[in-house]
Amino acid sequence: MKKGGFIYILTNKLKTVLYIGVTSNLRRRIWEHAHHENENSFTDQYNVTGLVYYEWFDVIVTAIEREKQLKRWSRTKKVALIKVKNPEWRLLNEEVYDEVYSLLY
Numbered sequence: 001m002k003k004g005g006f007i008y009i010l011t012n013k014l015k016t017v018l019y020i021g022v023t024s025n026l027r028r029r030i031w032e033h034a035h036h037e038n039e040n041s042f043t044d045q046y047n048v049t050g051l052v053y054y055e056w057f058d059v060i061v062t063a064i065e066r067e068k069q070l071k072r073w074s075r076t077k078k079v080a081l082i083k084v085k086n087p088e089w090r091l092l093n094e095e096v097y098d099e100v101y102s103l104l105y
Helices: 028-036 060-072 075-085 096-104
Strands: 005-011 018-023 052-058
Touching: 005 028, 005 060, 005 075, 018 028, 018 060, 018 075, 028 096, 052 060, 052 075
Parallel strands: none
Antiparallel strands: 005 018, 005 052
């Protein structure tokens, strides 16, 4: 298995809230958000469970650096980034499982 990582952007149902995270296991992490595994967390409180964007990095440290970079961006810039790869803001939660698996193995 490769030892990289993902950055990801989640949103709520109305697409008014954005959350940026980093993980080495995107499938597991998205499941945790969707099932509110971390009670009282930001994503739990604001029901932020819809995956709208992600990027893969071969090295987890690079993913962490990218996460920090994106967190400094304005909402306008984050929305523009999402629209490049996902112009309709489709929720990628279900379809990401097969693609993520192929990146890791």
